[in-house]
Amino acid sequence: MSTTLQQQPTSLSLTHGQLSRRVPVAIAVGSVVAALALVLPVAGYNPALIGLAGLVLFTGTTYAASRRVEGRRRAVDRTVTTLVTSAFVLAVIPLVSVIWTVVTLGAERFDAAFFTETMRNVVGEGGGGLHAITGTLVITALAGVISVPVGIMVAIYLVEYGSGRLARSITLFVDVMTGIPSIVAGLFAAGLFAQLGGPGTKNGLAGAVALSVLMVPIVVRASEEMLRLVPNELREAAYGLGVPKWRTITKVVLPTSIAGILTGVTLSVARVIGETAPLLIAVGATDSLNLNPFSDRMQTLPIFAYYSYQQPGFGAGIQASYDRSWTASLVLMLVVMILFALARVLTNVLKPKGLR
Amino acid sequence: MTADLSHGPAAASPQEPRSPHESLLQSGSARKAGDRLFKGVSTGAGVVILVVLAGVAFFLFKESLPAFAADPTVFRADATSFLDYVWPLVFGTVYAAILALLMATPLAIAVALFISHYAPRRLATSLGYLTDILAAVPSVVFGLWGLFVVAPLMVPAMRGLEAGAGFLPLFAGPTLASGRTLLVAAMVLAVMILPIITAISREIFLQTPRLHEEAALALGATRWEVIKTAVLPYGRSGMISATMLGLGRALGETMAIALILSPAPGVVSLNTIGAQNSQAIAPNIALVFPESSGLAINGLFATGLVLFAITFVVNYGARRIAARQLSGAS
Numbered sequence: 001m002s003t004t005l006q007q008q009p010t011s012l013s014l015t016h017g018q019l020s021r022r023v024p025v026a027i028a029v030g031s032v033v034a035a036l037a038l039v040l041p042v043a044g045y046n047p048a049l050i051g052l053a054g055l056v057l058f059t060g061t062t063y064a065a066s067r068r069v070e071g072r073r074r075a076v077d078r079t080v081t082t083l084v085t086s087a088f089v090l091a092v093i094p095l096v097s098v099i100w101t102v103v104t105l106g107a108e109r110f111d112a113a114f115f116t117e118t119m120r121n122v123v124g125e126g127g128g129g130l131h132a133i134t135g136t137l138v139i140t141a142l143a144g145v146i147s148v149p150v151g152i153m154v155a156i157y158l159v160e161y162g163s164g165r166l167a168r169s170i171t172l173f174v175d176v177m178t179g180i181p182s183i184v185a186g187l188f189a190a191g192l193f194a195q196l197g198g199p200g201t202k203n204g205l206a207g208a209v210a211l212s213v214l215m216v217p218i219v220v221r222a223s224e225e226m227l228r229l230v231p232n233e234l235r236e237a238a239y240g241l242g243v244p245k246w247r248t249i250t251k252v253v254l255p256t257s258i259a260g261i262l263t264g265v266t267l268s269v270a271r272v273i274g275e276t277a278p279l280l281i282a283v284g285a286t287d288s289l290n291l292n293p294f295s296d297r298m299q300t301l302p303i304f305a306y307y308s309y310q311q312p313g314f315g316a317g318i319q320a321s322y323d324r325s326w327t328a329s330l331v332l333m334l335v336v337m338i339l340f341a342l343a344r345v346l347t348n349v350l351k352p353k354g355l356r
Numbered sequence: 357m358t359a360d361l362s363h364g365p366a367a368a369s370p371q372e373p374r375s376p377h378e379s380l381l382q383s384g385s386a387r388k389a390g391d392r393l394f395k396g397v398s399t400g401a402g403v404v405i406l407v408v409l410a411g412v413a414f415f416l417f418k419e420s421l422p423a424f425a426a427d428p429t430v431f432r433a434d435a436t437s438f439l440d441y442v443w444p445l446v447f448g449t450v451y452a453a454i455l456a457l458l459m460a461t462p463l464a465i466a467v468a469l470f471i472s473h474y475a476p477r478r479l480a481t482s483l484g485y486l487t488d489i490l491a492a493v494p495s496v497v498f499g500l501w502g503l504f505v506v507a508p509l510m511v512p513a514m515r516g517l518e519a520g521a522g523f524l525p526l527f528a529g530p531t532l533a534s535g536r537t538l539l540v541a542a543m544v545l546a547v548m549i550l551p552i553i554t555a556i557s558r559e560i561f562l563q564t565p566r567l568h569e570e571a572a573l574a575l576g577a578t579r580w581e582v583i584k585t586a587v588l589p590y591g592r593s594g595m596i597s598a599t600m601l602g603l604g605r606a607l608g609e610t611m612a613i614a615l616i617l618s619p620a621p622g623v624v625s626l627n628t629i630g631a632q633n634s635q636a637i638a639p640n641i642a643l644v645f646p647e648s649s650g651l652a653i654n655g656l657f658a659t660g661l662v663l664f665a666i667t668f669v670v671n672y673g674a675r676r677i678a679a680r681q682l683s684g685a686s
Contacts, residue, residue: 048509048513073578073581074578076578076580077578077579077580077581080579080580080583081474081579081580083466084466084469084470084474085470085474087462087463087466087467087470088466088467088470088471088474088475088483090463091463091464091467091487091490091550091554092486094490094547095486095489095490095493097501097505098493098497098498098501101501101504101505102497102501105504149401150401150404153397153398153400153401153402154398154401154402154404154405156398156401157398157399157401157402158402160398161395161398161399162402166399166402166403167402169406170402170403170405170406172675173405173406173409174405175671175675176409176668176671176672176675177405177408177409178671179601179604179605179608179667179668179670179671179674180412180608180664180667181607181608181609181610181638181663181664181667182608182610183608183610183638183641183642183660183663184412184416184608184660184663184664184667185412187415187416187419187641187656187657187660188411188412188415188416190419191415191416191418191419191657192411192415194419195415199653200649213408213412216405216408220405244387244390244391245391245394245395246387246390246391246393246394246395247387247390249394250394267492270492271491271492273494274492274493274494274495274496274497275494275495276494276495276496276610276611276642277495277610277611277614277638277641277642280642280645280646281641281642281645281646284646285646302494302496302611305496305497305500306496306499306611306615309500309503309615310615325500326500329494329496329497329500332494332496332497333493333494333497336492336493336494337489340488340489340492
């Protein structure tokens with residue numbers, strides 16, 4: 001009531017009843033200064049506390065100012081805007097921090113030796129992650145060879161052929177598979193290969209099977225989405241020309257959607273290449289180079305990073321081992337980033353002509 | 357008849373060069389065989405999904421069977437029964453996941469709203485991309501980051517919580533000096549599930565019927581009122597299912613907790629900042645499996661089976677809610 005009374009007389013300009021754009025800026029500057037003045041004497045330079053105090057001061061002051069000039073509804077709106085924006089900033093901090101930590105600590109051992117040497121007979125400093133890099137590439141490639149054809153064929157079944165109970169239950173179980181914990185996939189592979197090769201069998205193929213369990217549903221989901229985007233007119237045009245259904249799928253539907261499918265496949269590789277838990281159980285770890293996924297343990301980058309931290313050795317070797325751990329993490333992150341960039345490029349390059 | 361049509365041109369002029377499109381048209385028997393083969397293969401791939409899932413359940417069950425009858429002290433020295441062995445792990449799993457969810461959900465929904473309704477349109481796609489990258493950071497990297505960066509940073513904050521809110525069982529303390537506590541593990545878990553909840557909520561928020569939003573705006577609603585009256589009600593079940601999918605991920609997450617917490621398979625404690633933290637199923641398997649053999653392995657398989665059952669129920673529930681949302685929208 002008091003606000004309406006205040007607003008009635010004064011001028012008739014369009015900006016009447018609105019906070020000037022300069023006011024929030026002034027409040028922001030004031031809040032930062034006040035937060036510094038409040039926190040510095042008590043807790044020293046603590047960015048988290050200063051940020052929090054500044055945010056509280058800014059939100060409170062803006063609310064009060066806006067409520068006085070613009071009314072309660074606008075004031076609430078401003079508060080929510082501040083909170084939502086700071087939530088986003090808060091969510092970005094971990095990402096920046098992770099990347100910063102991995103890059104700075106990983107740079108220590110990011111040298112030629114890391115890419116050319118293994119850990120065989122290495123105690124303490126030196127050595128490298130060649131065996132882990134090759135292991136990750138071999139196992140992930142094998143997982144891709146298993147899951148990409150299966151995943152795309154399942155998607156084709158669901159979109160082009162599927163109907164009735166079988167299709168419905170497959171859709172449901174693909175969803176369920178998406179939610180399988182990665183460690184359970186590892187246990188499954190361990191159980192399966194214990195059956196095939198005796199208890200305690202660990203090899204790259206078992207790891208690839210475990211990763212496939214995690215990868216297939218991602219490929220199915222992505223491909224299914226893309227196949228559904230193909231306009232029905234294209235299929236009908238092909239049928240109308242007398243082209244059989246399977247040729248329509250391979251020559252019309254798949255080429256139209258191939259960009260999206262390949263993007264989905266790339267992203268699914270990015271998702272599983274960093275999986276640690278299933279490989280820990282199904283593949284184990286080794287210090288030597290092993291390029292044969294069908295026998296004996298293999299090393300992989302995530303496991304290398306994990307064990308380099310978990311079992312760092314002793315003395316001066318501990319720091320060297322931690323450094324290798326971070327470099328393995330850095331290489332892994334780089335691979336993931338490259339795959340992400342590749343997915344973006346693929347989307348643009350492979351778009352059907354006319355849409356480009 | 358259609359077979360005749362496709363057969364016709366090729367049969368009429370066998371010597372003439374075929375146009376490129378004619379390679380698509382085949383003789384009747386070939387096309388039938390091709391169609392049948394292709395349909396068979398794709399159906400077979402679909403059945404593979406069912407077989408694999410059945411295989412997961414079968415092998416987990418088969419490897420767990422010996423554990424149910426075995427002497428429980430094989431799994432943990434002071435266990436009195438199999439249930440006594442599993443219960444603390446189940447508690448730890450659910451407890452850590454719920455703590456993570458409490459931290460991640462409000463933040464994730466705010467971030468989704470920021471991307472869908474606050475950020476400039478031009479920026480929105482790149483910002484969505486940023487959260488996707490967060491989702492692709494390998495869990496072992498998150499674990500190392502939590503251990504080396506978050507844990508030391510959080511020690512003063514945890515001391516503060518202990519001093520200020522120590523009367524709550526959550527913050528009973530005494531604070532572990534290394535900072536490797538359940539609270540830190542749950543924070544890292546929260547960062548890991550945040551992009552999942554954000555991605556799904558963002559999709560749902562963007563699907564809000566334009567007319568609902570414009571109607572609210574036309575009535576003079578502020579941006580927050582548009583969100584409150586049009587966007588959030590529309591996206592409610594989507595947000596619930598996103599949260600449950602995040603819960604499913606948090607329940608099964610392994611490496612972050614395995615790196616931050618040390619194994620303590622028998623502890624049931626609400627204390628999130630002390631030295632004795634409840635351990636969860638998945639990290640327990642990762643920590644113990646490589647050093648185990650014989651019946652202990654079977655015991656770990658049994659805990660894996662329990663985890664599989666829990667996540668199955670949670671994910672199934674999430675999908676049911678999501679399915680209701682879709683049918684309601686159309």
